[in-house]
Amino acid sequence: MTEQPKFAQIKQHIIEQIRAGVWLEHQRVPSENELSDQFKVSRMTARRALSELTEVGILTRSQGLGTFVASFKSQSSLLEIRNIADEVTQRGGDYTCMVLSLESIFAIAPIAIALGVEIDSQVYRSVIVHHENDEPLQVEERFVNPALASKYLQQDFTALTPHEYLTQVAPLTEARHTVEAVMPNEEVCQWLNMFNEEPCLQVIRRTWSSQGIVSFARLISPGSKYRLGGHLTFKK
Amino acid sequence: MTEQPKFAQIKQHIIEQIRAGVWLEHQRVPSENELSDQFKVSRMTARRALSELTEVGILTRSQGLGTFVASFKSQSSLLEIRNIADEVTQRGGDYTCMVLSLESIFAIAPIAIALGVEIDSQVYRSVIVHHENDEPLQVEERFVNPALASKYLQQDFTALTPHEYLTQVAPLTEARHTVEAVMPNEEVCQWLNMFNEEPCLQVIRRTWSSQGIVSFARLISPGSKYRLGGHLTFKK
DNA sequence: CAAGAATACTTGTATATACAAGATGACTAT
DNA sequence: ATAGTCATCTTGTATATACAAGTATTCTTG
Numbered sequence: 255m256t257e258q259p260k261f262a263q264i265k266q267h268i269i270e271q272i273r274a275g276v277w278l279e280h281q282r283v284p285s286e287n288e289l290s291d292q293f294k295v296s297r298m299t300a301r302r303a304l305s306e307l308t309e310v311g312i313l314t315r316s317q318g319l320g321t322f323v324a325s326f327k328s329q330s331s332l333l334e335i336r337n338i339a340d341e342v343t344q345r346g347g348d349y350t351c352m353v354l355s356l357e358s359i360f361a362i363a364p365i366a367i368a369l370g371v372e373i374d375s376q377v378y379r380s381v382i383v384h385h386e387n388d389e390p391l392q393v394e395e396r397f398v399n400p401a402l403a404s405k406y407l408q409q410d411f412t413a414l415t416p417h418e419y420l421t422q423v424a425p426l427t428e429a430r431h432t433v434e435a436v437m438p439n440e441e442v443c444q445w446l447n448m449f450n451e452e453p454c455l456q457v458i459r460r461t462w463s464s465q466g467i468v469s470f471a472r473l474i475s476p477g478s479k480y481r482l483g484g485h486l487t488f489k490k
Numbered sequence: 491m492t493e494q495p496k497f498a499q500i501k502q503h504i505i506e507q508i509r510a511g512v513w514l515e516h517q518r519v520p521s522e523n524e525l526s527d528q529f530k531v532s533r534m535t536a537r538r539a540l541s542e543l544t545e546v547g548i549l550t551r552s553q554g555l556g557t558f559v560a561s562f563k564s565q566s567s568l569l570e571i572r573n574i575a576d577e578v579t580q581r582g583g584d585y586t587c588m589v590l591s592l593e594s595i596f597a598i599a600p601i602a603i604a605l606g607v608e609i610d611s612q613v614y615r616s617v618i619v620h621h622e623n624d625e626p627l628q629v630e631e632r633f634v635n636p637a638l639a640s641k642y643l644q645q646d647f648t649a650l651t652p653h654e655y656l657t658q659v660a661p662l663t664e665a666r667h668t669v670e671a672v673m674p675n676e677e678v679c680q681w682l683n684m685f686n687e688e689p690c691l692q693v694i695r696r697t698w699s700s701q702g703i704v705s706f707a708r709l710i711s712p713g714s715k716y717r718l719g720g721h722l723t724f725k726k
Numbered sequence: 727c728a729a730g731a732a733t734a735c736t737t738g739t740a741t742a743t744a745c746a747a748g749a750t751g752a753c754t755a756t
Numbered sequence: 757a758t759a760g761t762c763a764t765c766t767t768g769t770a771t772a773t774a775c776a777a778g779t780a781t782t783c784t785t786g
Binding site for chain 1: 738739740741742747748749750
């Protein structure tokens with residue numbers, strides 16, 4: 255093998271198809287036999303490509319059925335900022351949300367840069383407060399690149415969270431986030447219904463699709479009500 | 491195969507040896523041929539066990555040399571609270587630390603429970619402030635189970651961080667942490683040399699070895715100086 | 727003694743083959 | 757028409773074999 259090994263070439267080909275949006279979430283990918291025909295390799299080699307991509311969570315397989323593109327959700331593993339609606343209902347809470355703002359604005363410099371668009375161009379902005387048992391739990395301020403989600407302003411986010419909607423219209427390929435402790439400003443205090451000042455956990459998250467930066471979100475929660483958890487272990 | 495497949499049995503055997511502390515960090519594990527002799531399987535089957543454990547970060551392999559138990563560090567992947575000394579030096583900063591306290595105390599209830607020992611029994615406690623360029627960056631208050639690290643009080647933590655020392659004397663098998671935003675109390679303000687109040691990022695971490703809970707640590711950093719980052723992507 | 731070659735180990739890649747087992751649709755007998 | 761069977765697809769497990777390539781030791785040769 256002068257260059258890359260065959261199984262790696264096949265892996266790369268599969269990833270490219272997914273990144274380019276040719277094969278979408280939950281869609282079937284070629285079977286071991288199809289791949290081995292197509293790439294002129296043995297079934298075991300094609301199998302290796304599929305298996306390794308499965309192990310890192312890009313594909314899922316099921317005996318008798320086939321191999322499928324995994325949902326981006328499952329990618330996330332540890333530092334996933336889980337869908338807050340799921341998180342609340344999962345622990346038996348009552349989840350509601352309020353859309354405080356849903357508009358088109360002119361991007362000031364820091365937002366334009368974070369979204370990779372021109373300064374003063376139009377971008378979409380939403381402000382949503384997530385509640386657990388009617389108490390505000392998290393405020394989500396999100397800026398969206400209109401080129402990649404043109405119908406963002408027409409959505410009903412009490413039914414489908416922005417993150418869920420965006421993963422549908424612009425399949426995610428990458429996400430970065432930072433976690434920090436901040437003091438809420440007045441606006442945030444109002445949104446979260448906080449009377450006395452309290453430190454907040456702020457997650458900043460930017461998401462990419464194959465066409466570019468999709469959105470930039472600030473998720474702010476009161477330190478007393480929200481924490482992130484992580485868990486590492488040896489057992490497989 | 492009536493029960494578990496052979497490669498899974500071998501994987502389990504390897505994990506057990508590591509959990510039990512029989513095979514330590516960076517130590518060699520049996521080669522593919524040795525395993526295939528021992529378990530009466532083909533080399534490919536033994537290889538599969540080793541490869542899969544490598545892919546999840548439990549082992550590392552190197553052509554011509556052999557297969558080794560990975561360092562627990564590399565386990566961590568995303569939410570790893572990286573060794574702060576490494577983190578600072580890696581970004582070109584000057585790392586120093588001060589040991590403010592290193593003592594044996596009687597465990598009050600919450601600490602005893604977190605460590606899984608009797609209330610009022612003796613536990614070790616250390617308070618260390620980590621500095622970057624002579625500015626305090628993080629305070630680490632740690633409680634240690636003396637049964638699993640009896641010589642903890644004799645260590646020089648300016649040379650080897652507590653986490654590094656503990657992984658040596660009690661190989662880690664599991665870690666849990668939570669991240670939250672808190673307001674520092676007076677003590678912490680003093681430790682971190684903070685004059686005006688500022689929200690802090692607090693990481694609580696408990697670590698396990700095969701013999702039980704090793705330690706319980708609170709890592710507190712000023713929100714303005716420290717953040718956690720995460721990164722998810724499709725490319726392998 | 728020192729430099730290089732031979733060797734014996736290791737992991738890495740690739741193939742061909744066999745059978746097991748889950749899923750599905752078509753076909754058949756009741 | 758419905759229930760069961762069968763054929764055929766899929767992935768899953770397991771083996772035997774071959775050669776490539778990296779590492780370390782030993783042996784040979786100058």
